[in-house]
Amino acid sequence: xxxxxxxxxxxxxxxxxxxxxxxxxxxxxxxxxxxxxxxxxxxxxxxxxxxxxxxxxxxxxxxxxxxxxxxxxxxxxxxxxxxxxxxxxxxxxxxxxxxxxxxxxxxxxxxxxxxxxxxxxxxxxxxxxxxxxxxxxxxxxxxxxxxxxxxxxxxxxxxxxxxxxxxxxxxxxxxxxxxxxxxxxxxxxxxxxxxxxxxxxxxxxxxxxxxxxxxxxxxxxxxxxxxxxxxxxxxxxxxxxxxxxxxxxxxxxxxxxxxxxxxxxxxxxxxxxxxxxxxxxxxxxxxxxxxxxxxxxxxxxxxxxxxxxxxxxxxxxxxxxxxxxxxxxxxxxxxxxxxxxxxxxxxxxxxxxxxxxxxxxxxxxxxxxxxxxxxxxxxxxxxxxxxxxxxxxxxxxxxxxxxxxxxxxxxxxxxxxxxxxxxxxxxxxxxxxxxxxxxxxxxxxxxxxxxxxxxxxxxxxxxxxxxxxxxxxxxxxxxxxxxxxxxxxxxxxxxxxxxxx
Amino acid sequence: xxxxxxxxxxxxxxxxxxxxxxxxxxxxxxxxxxxxxxxxxxxxxxxxxxxxxxxxxxxxxxxxxxxxxxxxxxxxxxxxxxxxxxxxxxxxxxxxxxxxxxxxxxxxxxxxxxxxxxxxxxxxxxxxxxxxxxxxxxxxxxxxxxxxxxxxxxxxxxxxxxxx
Numbered sequence: 244x245x246x247x248x249x250x251x252x253x254x255x256x257x258x259x260x261x262x263x264x265x266x267x268x269x270x271x272x273x274x275x276x277x278x279x280x281x282x283x284x285x286x287x288x289x290x291x292x293x294x295x296x297x298x299x300x301x302x303x304x305x306x307x308x309x310x311x312x313x314x315x316x317x318x319x320x321x322x323x324x325x326x327x328x329x330x331x332x333x334x335x336x337x338x339x340x341x342x343x344x345x346x347x348x349x350x351x352x353x354x355x356x357x358x359x360x361x362x363x364x365x366x367x368x369x370x371x372x373x374x375x376x377x378x379x380x381x382x383x384x385x386x387x388x389x390x391x392x393x394x395x396x397x398x399x400x401x402x403x404x405x406x407x408x409x410x411x412x413x414x415x416x417x418x419x420x421x422x423x424x425x426x427x428x429x430x431x432x433x434x435x436x437x438x439x440x441x442x443x444x445x446x447x448x449x450x451x452x453x454x455x456x457x458x459x460x461x462x463x464x465x466x467x468x469x470x471x472x473x474x475x476x477x478x479x480x481x482x483x484x485x486x487x488x489x490x491x492x493x494x495x496x497x498x499x500x501x502x503x504x505x506x507x508x509x510x511x512x513x514x515x516x517x518x519x520x521x522x523x524x525x526x527x528x529x530x531x532x533x534x535x536x537x538x539x540x541x542x543x544x545x546x547x548x549x550x551x552x553x554x555x556x557x558x559x560x561x562x563x564x565x566x567x568x569x570x571x572x573x574x575x576x577x578x579x580x581x582x583x584x585x586x587x588x589x590x591x592x593x594x595x596x597x598x599x600x601x602x603x604x605x606x607x608x609x610x611x612x613x614x615x616x617x618x619x620x621x622x623x624x625x626x627x628x629x630x631x632x633x634x635x636x637x638x639x640x641x642x643x644x645x646x647x648x649x650x651x652x653x654x655x656x657x658x659x660x661x662x663x664x665x666x667x668x669x670x671x672x673x674x675x676x677x678x679x680x681x682x683x684x685x686x687x688x689x690x691x692x693x694x695x696x697x698x699x700x701x702x703x704x705x706x707x708x709x710x711x712x713x714x715x716x717x718x719x720x721x722x723x724x725x726x727x728x729x730x731x732x733x734x735x736x737x738x739x740x741x742x743x744x
Numbered sequence: 745x746x747x748x749x750x751x752x753x754x755x756x757x758x759x760x761x762x763x764x765x766x767x768x769x770x771x772x773x774x775x776x777x778x779x780x781x782x783x784x785x786x787x788x789x790x791x792x793x794x795x796x797x798x799x800x801x802x803x804x805x806x807x808x809x810x811x812x813x814x815x816x817x818x819x820x821x822x823x824x825x826x827x828x829x830x831x832x833x834x835x836x837x838x839x840x841x842x843x844x845x846x847x848x849x850x851x852x853x854x855x856x857x858x859x860x861x862x863x864x865x866x867x868x869x870x871x872x873x874x875x876x877x878x879x880x881x882x883x884x885x886x887x888x889x890x891x892x893x894x895x896x897x898x899x900x901x902x903x904x905x906x907x908x
Contacts, residue, residue, distance in 0.1 A: 410799075416795065423784060432771065458844075465833060465871060466833030631871060635868075636864040637886060639864075643847075643860070647900075653903065660848060672749050672753045702775065702778075
């Protein structure tokens, strides 16, 4: 740790440019969360080129603001329209919308905002303590350990979308292959660029992400048949929860915060998993389980707290190991790299201003979001009324500007269109785009560490798994592959035995 | 996802990985002491080929085990009509792709802002916006917003054409 101390670094957040970035990011994130169809990963990809003008600290604070702001905003449409703004808010529709139908929309929205604030703040405090600890351990890592870690990342993240593991792995391989385009990281030889100057520096991360998330999303919304949505109005007197509702929400918020944070440390769709796990837990321990699904406040408070805590927890592996465990953190990692910041154990040592500046912005952002979300609920609800025929052209143009603005190259816009078409076809065929982004991000690190390990050891292939830390990481990777194959038959056997008895 | 879709996508992936592997052999492999730039892509291509092949074989096996549905015989004209009716959304996606293709192609000739103005009108009309006034006002607003925010304020320079 530098001689300046953590507190002075945290104060970096309070510099005017950073406060404005935090506010804009949180506001944008909330809007993105409110709008169904456009997720935080796509929104962050769109904004990355803009943040490049702001510098690393302010730029990353804005991106982080979008990330956690979307978790807040996602609950609004779930409660008012029964349409989740993002996957983590799916479970909020179960009781939130029922509460809205009973005239308690405001109370549900307020509890969701308060729960999100408490859980978000809890996860930042935990992040502040755990991330440096993990980063110190990771300082012992050499190329072999990094290679093992990236392999572990690929194995664990193959379940990123919670769907087919093979298809996720295939997409990850496609992402890794795309990452090999451009100059070879060791020898400097040009690969797969076909003589195109812009491709010599590698395929643009922004072009790929805006294409497979943004453009493919527009295509998908266009192909889908729109159904009219009923939007429930929020009356001012319904805006705040009553005493009984608040009392019933306290314990679910506390439980959701802890559970969500722990799930956030694991790879996979953490925020979504956390919200479902919290809902299940609340229902199982509730004295009134019959109320769940009919407007139970615990069904809103717990999951909303859990998904926000999980988004904070997911920042730990990103900041301290450089491993993104969710699609949104994968895009955030891409943004960091474009800003010349390499997340991982050295981030805290080399750029404490950025590290603590981003963490400090979480405190500020959470407070801003609470202030934004409580009084502006009615305005956000109106955004859902914007018809897609006017919204989609705006998204298309923002995608183009974002991609072109990155390098000022028309080639990137062609790549974006290609990625959009391929991304749309991929979705139609059941392939999720998130693992491809993870592959694209992990690829350069994986190749560099693989070849460095072999060069250092004089071509000894055993050096990839011989160091003790590597053995542990490979062991975990092996377990991650074997356990999903072994556990279901054992469970089935035990179930069969119990039934026979 | 239907086995037929899995088979189609697997075949595409197999084709892609084979072409990629063949192309990668143009680069030096060197040796294990100093692995060349082709080693890592070759490994990736091989893994992709293995996974796509295993997915293909598994889908074929499922397809083989499933009984074929007794489909009604439909005249081909009716079949095409049905297909187009069921896939109206896809037709729109196709049109939008063509529009975006032309948009990028004409951008450096006509100019970014004029092209963007036209794109916003055409795409909102394609998305079933009624009348012309609203799409034109929307496009004008987007272009002015983009011009002042990105070009005048952030100083991004966009392609200029013979019009603007």
